[in-house]
Amino acid sequence: SRIVKNATKANALNDQAxxxxxxxxxxxxxxxxxxxxxxxxxxxxxxxxxxxxxTGRYDRIxxxxxxxxARRLGLPEDxxxxxxxxxxxxxxxxxxxxxxxxxxxxxxxxxxxxGTGQGxxxxxxxxxxxxxxxxxxxDKLADDGFSFRDPWHExxxxxxxxxxVDDTSLGFVDPTHLQNVEQLTARIERSAQLWEKLLFISGGxxxxxxxxxxxxxxxxxxxxxxxxPPTHHDPDMLLYSGEAPTATIIKYVDNDVATxxxxxxxxxxxxxQRHADEMKAKADSLAIRLDASSLSTQxxxxxxxxxxxxxxRYSLPVTSMTQQQLGKIQQRFIRAMLNxxxxxxxxxxxxxxxxxxxLGGGLMDLR
Numbered sequence: 001s002r003i004v005k006n007a008t009k010a011n012a013l014n015d016q017a018x019x020x021x022x023x024x025x026x027x028x029x030x031x032x033x034x035x036x037x038x039x040x041x042x043x044x045x046x047x048x049x050x051x052x053x054x055t056g057r058y059d060r061i062x063x064x065x066x067x068x069x070a071r072r073l074g075l076p077e078d079x080x081x082x083x084x085x086x087x088x089x090x091x092x093x094x095x096x097x098x099x100x101x102x103x104x105x106x107x108x109x110x111x112x113x114x115g116t117g118q119g120x121x122x123x124x125x126x127x128x129x130x131x132x133x134x135x136x137x138x139d140k141l142a143d144d145g146f147s148f149r150d151p152w153h154e155x156x157x158x159x160x161x162x163x164x165v166d167d168t169s170l171g172f173v174d175p176t177h178l179q180n181v182e183q184l185t186a187r188i189e190r191s192a193q194l195w196e197k198l199l200f201i202s203g204g205x206x207x208x209x210x211x212x213x214x215x216x217x218x219x220x221x222x223x224x225x226x227x228x229p230p231t232h233h234d235p236d237m238l239l240y241s242g243e244a245p246t247a248t249i250i251k252y253v254d255n256d257v258a259t260x261x262x263x264x265x266x267x268x269x270x271x272x273q274r275h276a277d278e279m280k281a282k283a284d285s286l287a288i289r290l291d292a293s294s295l296s297t298q299x300x301x302x303x304x305x306x307x308x309x310x311x312x313r314y315s316l317p318v319t320s321m322t323q324q325q326l327g328k329i330q331q332r333f334i335r336a337m338l339n340x341x342x343x344x345x346x347x348x349x350x351x352x353x354x355x356x357x358x359l360g361g362g363l364m365d366l367r
Contacts, residue, residue: 014135019126019165048188049171053210057166059115063247069129300340
């Protein structure tokens with residue numbers, strides 16, 4: 001905790017790393033991703049992006065590299081040695097409903113166990129310190145990423161990666177329209193392979209089967225901009241994983257297909273029907289649980305405050321849904337909640353959504 005605060009004060013963290021940092025949250029990475037998609041669509045510039053899925057991030061950290069990165073941010077040497085020696089001498093057993101196993105295992109000098117542990121309170125800070133080194137290297141070695149100017153050319157925003165813990169999205173834009181589809185594909189392939197190599201030498205790996213990429217290439221039939229659909233003649237994007245001798249074809253996602261990033265489904269066309277459907281399924285599931293429960297009015301309201309409200313509010317800052325979509329999302333849960341509060345399901349919604357200080361129900365209207 002102290003090294004993260006020290007690094008923040010010293011401005012020693014890469015601005016593209018949003019996870020495990022004070023005053024940063026998932027919404028920061030999501031908002032930048034949404035902003036990039038909107039600007040590509042509105043400015044009609046070419047670009048490409050790839051979403052990466054890392055495997056077992058905390059369990060694959062090379063401890064020596066992680067702690068060296070933490071030392072760079074101010075971790076004392078004694079603290080680093082203590083952490084390293086604890087991890088080196090830990091013995092691991094298996095715990096089940098039948099008890100803890102008598103047999104255990106531990107790492108050796110020739111066969112060390114990697115990772116700082118999923119349950120360790122130190123893991124987020126160690127991974128943040130290591131990811132900052134990786135992001136700094138990527139900034140120096142990768143091609144230009146996302147770059148946008150205001151109409152008066154007074155402000156320039158540039159970034160290459162959206163990173164939140166082990167979820168990353170990288171890409172670039174080509175406002176010149178000078179590169180063809182083959183060149184854009186080769187460019188995103190180079191950037192993605194560079195990130196894979198940086199992750200690999202730090203102990204990590206990408207689950208290439210779960211990674212995907214997309215391309216935004218504008219054509220102008222009869223003077224009107226249209227996103228070019230993929231064809232069978234387009235080149236595949238190929239990536240190597242670690243020391244594997246053969247490359248893997250990365251899944252291509254159409255621009256109108258919504259993909260999930262940090263719990264939000266977004267696409268490049270700016271529609272959110274897929275996300276609205278996911279939100280409705282989640283709200284309906286909570287409504288079923290509430291209906292089937294024997295909770296009192298007070299406990300039902302606690303369920304609403306702790307489960308429903310955070311789940312529904314989370315994605316609203318970065319999504320654009322109609323009032324009709326939002327009304328359908330909340331319809332079933334509001335009925336269940338009114339029933340638990342002792343009101344008829346047709347109780348006037350204006351009163352149900354009014355604040356409690358004016359004798360309303362105090363429920364949140366998503367609209």
